[in-house]
Amino acid sequence: MKCPLAMAFVLLLLPGIAGAQPPPPPPAQNGNVWNSQSHEPAPGPTRERETAAGLRGTPAEQHQKTDEVEHLDTQIQQRAQQTHDGVMSGRAATEPTP
Numbered sequence: 837m838k839c840p841l842a843m844a845f846v847l848l849l850l851p852g853i854a855g856a857q858p859p860p861p862p863p864a865q866n867g868n869v870w871n872s873q874s875h876e877p878a879p880g881p882t883r884e885r886e887t888a889a890g891l892r893g894t895p896a897e898q899h900q901k902t903d904e905v906e907h908l909d910t911q912i913q914q915r916a917q918q919t920h921d922g923v924m925s926g927r928a929a930t931e932p933t934p
Contacts (some may be wrong), residue, residue, distance in 0.1 A: 868876045886892045893901075 868874060883892065892898070
C-alpha cells in the first residue's frame with residue numbers, strides 16, 4: 837500500500853519539476869571584457885589623449901611622480917614585512933619593532 841501512495845506523490849510533483857525554468861545565461865560582461873571586447877585602455881592612445889589635454893606634465897614632473905609612487909610602495913612593503921614578522925614572533929601588529 838505504501839508503494840502506490842509514494843508513486844502517486846511522485847506523479848503529483850512531476851509536472852512542477854518538468855516546468856522548472858533553466859538557469860539564466862551568464863552575463864555578457866566579465867571583468868573588463870564586455871561582449872568579447874577588452875575595455876582596458878591601451879597605453880599609446882591614453883598617453884596621446886593625456887598629452888593633448890595637458891595632463892602628462894613635464895618629464896621632470898613624471899619622474900617626481902614615479903619616485904613618489906616607488907617610495908610609497910617601499911613603505912607599504914616594509915610595513916607588510918614588519919606586520920608579518922610581528923605576527924610570526926607573537927607580537928601584536930601595533931607594537932613597534934625593536
